[in-house]
Amino acid sequence: MESLYLLIPIAIVFVIIAVAVFFWAVRSDQFEDLERQGMNVLLDDDDPKAKHRNKSPTQPTNDDEQSS
Known part of the structure; x- marks a missing residue:
């Protein structure tokens, strides 16, 4: 029973922190554009850098051919 006197205030503090973080996220527009991500x-x-990353290592690039 005595542990409840300690656990209940700790739980209330955690709830207050969670609510404060949620309202901060809403006010700072963290939830504005959920579709874009x-x-x-x-x-x-469509990213040209992604095409460069997907090349196989055995496929020569233009830089390799010019330096030979």
Whole structure:
């Protein structure tokens, strides 16, 4: 029973912190554009850097051919 006198205030402090963090996130527009991050996964193939990363190591690049 005596441990409840310690655990209840600690739980209340955690709830207050969680609510404060949630309201901070809402006020700082963290939840404004939820669709864009999901679409980035689908549209990542249009990135020219992504094409460079997907090349196989055995395939020569233009730089390799010019230096030979």
